[in-house]
Amino acid sequence: MHKANDSISALMDGEVGEFELRRTLEQIEQHSELGQQWRRYHAARASLRGEPQAALQEDISAGVMAALEQEPTYHPSVYTEAAAQPAAVQQNKAAGWWRSLSSMAVAASVTAAVIFGAGSFSEAPTQSPTFYLPGNSVTNDLMRTRLGGAAPELGRYESPDVIRLSDGLTKYIDQHQHLISAQRMPQWSTRWMPEGYSIVRHELLPHGEVMVFANGRDAFSVSVEELGHQSLPEGVAQADGYIAVGKRRGDHFVTVVGDVPLMIADRIASAVQPER
Amino acid sequence: MSNESQAANDQVLVKRVQAGDKYAFDLLVKQYQHKIIGLIGRYVYDPHEAMDVAQEAFIKAYRALPGFRGDSAFYTWLYRIAINTAKNHLVSRSRRPPDVDIDVDDAHYIGTDSELRDLDTPEHALYRDELERVVKTTLDRLPEDLRVALTLREFEGMSYEDIANVMDCPVGTVRSRIFRAREAIDKEIAPLLAN
Numbered sequence: 001m002h003k004a005n006d007s008i009s010a011l012m013d014g015e016v017g018e019f020e021l022r023r024t025l026e027q028i029e030q031h032s033e034l035g036q037q038w039r040r041y042h043a044a045r046a047s048l049r050g051e052p053q054a055a056l057q058e059d060i061s062a063g064v065m066a067a068l069e070q071e072p073t074y075h076p077s078v079y080t081e082a083a084a085q086p087a088a089v090q091q092n093k094a095a096g097w098w099r100s101l102s103s104m105a106v107a108a109s110v111t112a113a114v115i116f117g118a119g120s121f122s123e124a125p126t127q128s129p130t131f132y133l134p135g136n137s138v139t140n141d142l143m144r145t146r147l148g149g150a151a152p153e154l155g156r157y158e159s160p161d162v163i164r165l166s167d168g169l170t171k172y173i174d175q176h177q178h179l180i181s182a183q184r185m186p187q188w189s190t191r192w193m194p195e196g197y198s199i200v201r202h203e204l205l206p207h208g209e210v211m212v213f214a215n216g217r218d219a220f221s222v223s224v225e226e227l228g229h230q231s232l233p234e235g236v237a238q239a240d241g242y243i244a245v246g247k248r249r250g251d252h253f254v255t256v257v258g259d260v261p262l263m264i265a266d267r268i269a270s271a272v273q274p275e276r
Numbered sequence: 277m278s279n280e281s282q283a284a285n286d287q288v289l290v291k292r293v294q295a296g297d298k299y300a301f302d303l304l305v306k307q308y309q310h311k312i313i314g315l316i317g318r319y320v321y322d323p324h325e326a327m328d329v330a331q332e333a334f335i336k337a338y339r340a341l342p343g344f345r346g347d348s349a350f351y352t353w354l355y356r357i358a359i360n361t362a363k364n365h366l367v368s369r370s371r372r373p374p375d376v377d378i379d380v381d382d383a384h385y386i387g388t389d390s391e392l393r394d395l396d397t398p399e400h401a402l403y404r405d406e407l408e409r410v411v412k413t414t415l416d417r418l419p420e421d422l423r424v425a426l427t428l429r430e431f432e433g434m435s436y437e438d439i440a441n442v443m444d445c446p447v448g449t450v451r452s453r454i455f456r457a458r459e460a461i462d463k464e465i466a467p468l469l470a471n
């Protein structure tokens with residue numbers, strides 16, 4: 001909890017990267033005391049600055065959020081990369097290591113998306129699940145039927161289209177079952193990582209897992225997929241300063257991506273093991 | 277803390293809400309509720325009524341958020357919604373909005389000398405004054421390195437990196453000092469702000 005409090009303080013100052021921002025928001029959501037701490041920190045700031053405040057013993061946020069329960073959650077398509085940058089970094093181009101971490105995070109996410117494919121990576125926890133329509137190969141199976149004028153008035157955020165799919169549905173049923181399942185636990189871990197790194201994210205995907213490790217400055221991701229679901233062959237690849245090492249581990253495939261030396265990436269890939 | 281810095285910080289949370297993270301809006305509510313209630317209280321004098329109107333203003337803000345593109349600061353945009361909601365509330369109750377108005381660009385800094393009436397019931401005023409006293413007293417008693425770090429951040433609006441240069445220490449140390457300073461203040465004010 002101490003670490004979360006520290007992150008709340010940094011978040012107030014716009015001094016957190018994307019990973020820490022997401023993690024901090026998740027922790028605040030899980031622990032109501034952290035939300036109260038956020039409120040008090042801001043009350044103290046306003047007090048220091050002599051800004052007018054009222055009803056200091058009241059908290060209307062629970063009422064507001066309860067009222068918003070029926071409201072739509074906005075679509076992540078409006079999310080821009082700029083928002084992934086720490087606010088202070090946006091203001092100060094010289095803010096070195098936070099910027100590095102943030103760009104690394106974006107790069108790692110993009111790489112992971114390439115490895116897993118857009119359909120299965122659409123379940124990032126801080127975004128609404130996005131279900132992609134199948135590509136050209138199933139275009140003929142997609143039939144859009146527009147509701148006629150007699151259709152009931154639709155809400156502001158609803159699409160007027162009804163989409164019927166007859167092919168590729170298995171994949172989405174699979175994804176759906178994965179998303180609604182709360183029982184699944186992480187199956188993989190790594191018994192070795194470079195000094196100073198710790199895990200900052202562990203995603204469970206329909207056919208694998210992604211772990212992200214960071215040391216506050218750099219980050220690398222480890223993907224474990226069921227054999228046959230990977231996008232790369234065994235071996236090493238390099239692009240844009242990032243290295244990717246792919247290794248077969250029994251009936252699974254491990255891919256390590258980051259701007260770490262090849263030997264380190266290889267050692268990490270070799271250290272990945274199933275949880276006991 | 278500079279307005280630009282505050283606006284940039286808010287924008288990060290706004291983008292999170294727009295990206296589908298509804299809970300990020302809860303943080304914006306928690307952050308601004310006391311200022312918004314204070315602002316609305318200059319139009320709607322009953323404290324409980326003012327809180328209801330503030331709640332309505334936040335709900336309207338959430339609904340309008342997809343259209344917010346950051347052309348103005350979030351708090352300026354939010355204050356405008358709050359003022360309009362308060363005025364509409366008065367009209368709906370057949371009450372006339374005051375002739376004197378608040379410029380939203382100055383709403384952040386309107387003091388008790390405004391011509392508009394302050395929502396300061398004796399109880400509210402007591403809490404506000406006590407909070408201010410405790411915060412400032414605690415700040416004065418902090419070890420110098422913590423006090424300087426927090427002061428540079430809150431009053432000068434300096435980034436952690438700039439503070440690190442001024443204090444000749446690593447950025448991580450600045451972050452830790454500011455957090456410890458806030459924690460010390462929070463420990464003192466928590467009982468005052470318990471709801």
